[in-house]
Structures are given as C-alpha cells and as structure tokens.
Amino acid sequence: xxxxxxxxxxxxxxxxxxxxxxxxxxxxxxxxxxxxxxxxxxxxxxxxxxxxxxxxxxxxxxxxxxxxxxxxxxxxxxxxxxxxxxxxxxxxxxxxxxxxxxxxxxxxxxxxxxxxxxxxxxxxxxxxxxxxxxxxxxxxxxxxxxxxxxxxxxxxxxxxxxxxxxxxxxxxxxxxxxxxxxxxxxxxxxxxxxxxxxxxxxxxxxxxxxxxxxxxxxxxxxxxxxxxxxxxxxxxxxxxxxxxxxxxxxxxxxxxxxxxxxxxxxxxxxxxxxxxxxxxxxxxxxxxxxxxxxxxxxxxxxxxxxxxxxxxxxxxxxxxxxxxxxxxxxxxxxxxxxxxxxxxxxxxxxxxxxxxxxxxxxxxxxxxxxxxxxxxxxxxxxxxxxxxxxxxxxxxxxxxxxxxxxxxxxxxxxxxxxxxxxxxxxxxxxxxxxxxxxxxxx
Numbered sequence: 340x341x342x343x344x345x346x347x348x349x350x351x352x353x354x355x356x357x358x359x360x361x362x363x364x365x366x367x368x369x370x371x372x373x374x375x376x377x378x379x380x381x382x383x384x385x386x387x388x389x390x391x392x393x394x395x396x397x398x399x400x401x402x403x404x405x406x407x408x409x410x411x412x413x414x415x416x417x418x419x420x421x422x423x424x425x426x427x428x429x430x431x432x433x434x435x436x437x438x439x440x441x442x443x444x445x446x447x448x449x450x451x452x453x454x455x456x457x458x459x460x461x462x463x464x465x466x467x468x469x470x471x472x473x474x475x476x477x478x479x480x481x482x483x484x485x486x487x488x489x490x491x492x493x494x495x496x497x498x499x500x501x502x503x504x505x506x507x508x509x510x511x512x513x514x515x516x517x518x519x520x521x522x523x524x525x526x527x528x529x530x531x532x533x534x535x536x537x538x539x540x541x542x543x544x545x546x547x548x549x550x551x552x553x554x555x556x557x558x559x560x561x562x563x564x565x566x567x568x569x570x571x572x573x574x575x576x577x578x579x580x581x582x583x584x585x586x587x588x589x590x591x592x593x594x595x596x597x598x599x600x601x602x603x604x605x606x607x608x609x610x611x612x613x614x615x616x617x618x619x620x621x622x623x624x625x626x627x628x629x630x631x632x633x634x635x636x637x638x639x640x641x642x643x644x645x646x647x648x649x650x651x652x653x654x655x656x657x658x659x660x661x662x663x664x665x666x667x668x669x670x671x672x673x674x675x676x677x678x679x680x681x682x683x684x685x686x687x688x689x690x691x692x693x694x695x696x697x698x699x700x701x702x703x704x705x706x707x708x709x710x711x712x713x714x715x716x717x718x719x720x721x722x723x724x725x726x727x728x729x730x731x732x733x734x735x736x737x738x739x740x741x742x743x744x745x746x747x748x749x750x751x752x753x754x755x756x757x758x759x760x761x762x763x764x765x766x767x768x769x770x771x772x773x774x775x776x777x778x779x780x781x
Contacts, residue, residue, distance in 0.1 A: 340522040340664060342497075344456075346490035348464055348505065348514040358476050358484060359514065362468055363507060365401045366410055366447035367436040369394060373414045374433055381432065388418055400471035402447070409448040409502055445507035454483075454503050456518060458495050462488035464516065466505070486514075494520050509589075510596050529667045532621025537717035539628055539675065539709050542650050544696075546613060547709035549717045552620045555710050555749040558609055559762075560650075563602070563754055567649045570598040605754050606655050610662045612752070612759045618666045625668060626720045627656055628675030628712075673720060679712035710749055 350356035373391060380386030395407050402410070417433040424430040436444035453467040465483040473482065501519030508515045539547040545560035574594050581588060617625065630652050660670040680688045682700035690701040698708035752759040 342494050342520055342522055344492040344518040346488050348516050349487040363445035363447050364443055367443035369398050369410050371435045401469040403467045403469045405450040405453045409450050413448050447505050449503040451500050464488050498523050527665055530623035533623045534621045535624045536617050536622045537626040537713050539712040544709045547713040549713040550620050553747050557749050557751045559753045564649055570594055606658055610659045614662045625670045627672050629672045675716045678715040679708050681715045683711055683715055
C-alpha cells in the first residue's frame with residue numbers, strides 16, 4: 340500500500356538555510372533548462388523530446404549526481420503525462436518553475452537512497468548535496484545536510500521509502516517535505532464485522548450516510564461552500580484590477596492556494612472521521628453514489644461549481660477509498676439514480692416533493708432528502724447483492740431479506756475549521772412524519 344508522510348523541515352542555522360535555498364534554486368534552474376530543451380525539440384518536427392543533453396557535469400557539483408537524475412526523471416514523467424492526455428484541450432505542456440529575476444519555485448526531488456529520516460524526540464532529515472556545496476559550507480566528504488523535522492508522521496514503520504519531494508511553501512513561509520512510503524498490508528486493520536454503508540454525496544450536505552446497523556450521519560457543508568464562493572469572488576475582483584496582459588498575481592495565487600488547502604483539509608478530516616465511525620460500526624463495504632448520470636441530467640452552473648470546483652467528487656472518493664483501505668474497508672461506486680426522489684414509506688417517485696432540506700410525500704412521509712437518499716441507496720444495493728447471490732447459489736431465508744435495522748436518530752456534524760463536531764441530534768417533525776419511518780428525521 341502506497342502512502343506518504345508530510346512534515347515541516349527547519350534548517351538549524353542561517354548557513355544551513357542558505358545552503359538549502361541554493362540547493363532548491365539550482366534544482367529549479369535545472370528543471371527549467373531541461374524543460375526548455377524539451378519544448379524546443381517538441382516544436383521542431385524532426386526533434387526528439389527524449390533526447391536531451393547531459394547535465395550532471397554542470398549541476399552535479401551543487402545537487403549531486405543522484406538529484407540531477409531525479410529531476411530529469413521527474414520532468415520526463417511530466418512530459419509522458421502530457422502525451423497521454425494530449426487529446427484533452429485543457430492539457431498543457433509542462434511549465435517552468437519561475438525565473439531568477441522574479442523568483443523561482445524552490446523545489447527538488449531526492450532519490451530514496453540519498454536521504455534518511457529519523458523519528459523521535461529530536462527528529463531529523465539528512466539529505467545529500469553536491470561536493471561543491473560541501474566544500475563551500477564546510478561539510479565532510481561523507482557528511483549530509485542535517486535539518487530538523489517538525490510534525491508527527493502518519494507512518495513511522497514502512498517497508499520502503501520513495502523519492503523525497505522537498506520545497507519551500509510561500510504561503511506558510513516554511514520548508515516542507517513529502518515522503519512516499521510503502522506499507523506492509525499485514526499492518527493494516529481488518530473489519531470488525533460485515534456490515535454495509537451507503538453514502539449520498541452533495542455540496543449543501545457533503546455526506547449523508549446510512550449503515551445496516553441503523554446508524555445515520557450527516558456532514559453539513561453550507562458554511563464551507565459559502566467561504567469557497569467568497570474567496571472565488573475575491574479572486575475574480577482582483578483579476579479585474581490586473582494590468583492589461585497580466586493574468587494573475589502573488590495575492591491571487593495565495594488565495595487559490597488557501598481555497599484549495601481549506602477544502603482539502605476539510606475533506607481529509609471528513610474521510611478520516613467517517614471511516615473511523617464506520618469501522619467502529621463493523622462496516623466492511625461502503626457504497627458511494629455515482630454522480631455522472633445526475634450531473635448530465637441536472638447540470639447547472641451552480642451545480643457544476645459545487646460538484647467539480649468546490650467538492651471535487653472524484654478527488655473525495657479517491658481520498659475516501661485511500662483512508663478506508665487502512666481499515667480493510669472496500670469502497671464501491673454504484674448508480675444512485677432516483678434515490679433522492681423515492682419515498683421510503685410507499686416507494687413512490689412521482690408523489691414526492693423536495694424543498695431544501697425536506698422531502699415530503701402524499702402518503703404522509705416527511706424526512707431529510709439526503710438521509711432518505713442514502714437509506715434508499717443502501718436498500719437498493721442490498722437487494723441487488725441478494726439477487727446476485729440467488730443466481731449463484733441458494734441462500735437462507737434470513738439472508739434473502741433486507742437487513743437494514745430501524746434507524747437511530749441521525750448524527751449531524753459541522754466543520755469548525757479544525758474538526759467535524761457533532762451538533763444536537765436531529766429530531767423529526769412528529770406531527771408530519773410517518774411513525775414507521777420517523778427515524779429518518781428532518
């Protein structure tokens with residue numbers, strides 16, 4: 340299993356910081372030279388983008404031969420990705436990492452054998468640098484640059500470490516590192532039981548979840564989307580103030596970065612919070628509704644902004660599956676068509692009316708539409724699984740019935756910029772809710 344550790348890197352002295360900046364700057368200059376050469380070859384009908392000069396002689400003394408090799412390899416990977424996605428009109432050739440006058444993007448890639456990380460009371464990172472820099476800054480022939488590490492890693496024990504990415508974060512004004520690692524599957528958790536759960540993904544309510552144990556969870560997302568739109572409007576305002584011919588600025592880039600990090604942080608914590616809850620419930624399989632048909636049928640500018648720009652459905656499902664793998668839980672994407680319009684009491688799809696956070700039916704049912712959708716989705720998946728099993732073998736009478744138990748009062752959670760906190764329990768409107776399905780609630 341592939342995972343990564345993210346941590347902050349701190350030079351131990353001003354000299355170490357100067358050395359590190361020169362290392363990252365030289366790596367950016369190398370990237371730009373390689374990229375420029377490949378762009379020139381790409382523009383030449385007879386050129387070959389893979390046939391480039393040898394750069395170890397020029398940069399090896401500063402970066403070290405292995406880091407030169409890793410930078411070339413990373414650039415080669417970027418160009419391979421460009422050619423794979425060439426049919427996509429939005430796909431562009433790999434770009435440059437800034438320039439020396441306006442400031443380069445400080446970044447480098449270090450081979451897995453050219454660095455080491457030690458975790459403990461005095462955690463540290465040691466990286467290889469070129470002999471020229473060693474001589475200039477007084478490092479021994481076999482000595483590496485030693486840097487302090489801040490942060491607690493997710494994975495201290497691993498089978499193999501991958502290529503280290505080290506960069507300067509302009510937003511946080513600090514050096515950061517990504518360390519890919521390979522984890523032994525035997526270290527992962529196993530499901531406590533064989534329960535199931537179904538998720539309805541949205542933007543007003545990010546996730547509505549129903550489990551076969553009778554538990555329901557609702558993650559509210561209106562405030563997150565409101566802040567996302569406010570930042571988007573501020574970006575648009577600043578873009579109107581740019582001089583003719585300019586398309587961005589440092590302030591705009593910082594806002595884009597802040598908007599993305601805020602969304603990703605909320606998604607990361609949501610995925611972890613939900614999967615941990617489902618693991619405690621004994622869930623082994625999670626069904627996620629496929630939004631493809633829904634988007635094609637009900638497309639709108641606002642729906643597109645919520646689903647693609649703000650919520651980023653595919654990215655969230657990948658993040659959810661990645662977290663679930665650590666607990667031995669499988670994630671399956673299935674069609675959820677009509678689940679949000681189906682009355683769980685009478686099964687009608689034509690007599691239901693959805694208004695904001697309420698779904699009503701002429702039979703007297705009233706409940707929360709997203710929670711209803713997740714419950715209907717789960718029951719549909721169970722019936723489908725039962726039908727599949729019947730075609731393969733005989734099953735007991737007990738397994739031929741839907742095993743979803745009566746619903747408990749839903750747990751509603753709201754984001755506070757740090758964690759998903761539980762709000763007071765959702766209470767159904769007893770005057771309008773059918774007693775048999777009162778547990779769905781408003």
